[in-house]
Amino acid sequence: MAGTDTSKDFVFRPTPAIILCEPQLGENIGAAARAMANFGLWDLRLVTPRDGWPNDKAVAAAAKADHVIERVQVFDTLAEAIADLNLVYATTARSREMFKPVIGPDEAADRMAAHIGAGQKAGILFGRERWGLNNEEVALADAIVTLPVEPAFASLNIAQAVLVLAYEWRRAALSDAPLPISGDTGTPAPREQLVGLVEQLGEALDRANYFKVADKRPGMMNNIRSMFARAGFNDQEVRTLRGMIASLDRRHERPNPHRQRKGTGPVDD
Structure with missing residues (x-):
């Protein structure tokens, strides 16, 4: 595979979990896994994938990101998929009836780097291909992450969105000075x-x-x-x-x- 050094072992560092809610196409799951692997992420969680799991089309689209595909976890509900996390971001471009802080992918990555660096767990939610996340799912998140896309053409493929967040995570994780977590507020509740x-x-x-x-x-x-x-x-x-x-x-x-x-x-x- 061009650009990949097979002589090097993948290092399973602490990273955010990527949670796909009811993904429909195996190809999108595989492409998301490939994007994760490009930037060192490996914890992929699926909530009731439409075509079940395992999925041959996902394996093919992952383009040898086997270390991600082999560790995929499947859950019946979103609540189960994020049960062990104590920082959760929801990716969506739509306005919501409820108030939620809205941040960009760079700020989200910086916060997650500090959070995970302190020994805690974080995750990022991605919605369905056709209509994203619903209000109940967004309500479970700490904040909304919105990408600065062109309003006239704002729709992103799931794998594209995962790629952007994975890149920002990698940038923040490799930074010498991640944002500190202020104050001693105890262990964040999962x-x-x-x-x-x-x-x-x-x-x-x-x-x-x-x-x-x-x-x-x-x-x-x-x-x-x-x-x-x-x-x-x-x-x-x-x-x-x-x-x-x-x-x-x-x-x-x-x-x-x-x-x-x-x-x-x-x-x-």
Whole structure:
């Protein structure tokens, strides 16, 4: 293969995970794997690929990026695919109903280099070929990464987008001075803990009849997911919040001995 030195061994350094959500074409998966290999990435995760896995077309398109293809992990849900990550970026060019910080690929790479350099895990989400990521998926991310493409022709092939982010990662990873992570805020919570926190809160809010209009629940839950992802909680903070929710939920189910009626002292319910 031109340009490849087969006498050199690939070094599996800590890198971001690349997560493809419901990819449709094996050729795109293989081309993304090749782009990853060009810049030293190797952790490729697929969420319910349309044509299943393994995929012969993906292997052919990977052009001998076997060390990536052989390590592909397949997941049933995005939440499972990002469970062990504590920094997640979503690539999309579309505006969203929820507020999310929007950064460029260079800034995203610099942040991931500092994050991974500190011993943590990060990943980048890429959506479907035809319509990208949905709002619920974007809500799980810390920020949106948007490429400075020409508005009149903004559509990128998945492998092209992976290539740009992989290049920026390589540039940042080889830099002598990655951006520092400011402050000692503890170990960032892996996404699995944040997903569990939001699910617990949603169930508690259901029992409290918080969602007055059922049709609005999905959008409100997406906003809650986005809010918690943006907050950057560490693992201890998530455990504290979950304990608080559980306590309030139990309190809601039983009489409150401290509740007062107007003009009286504490009463028994």
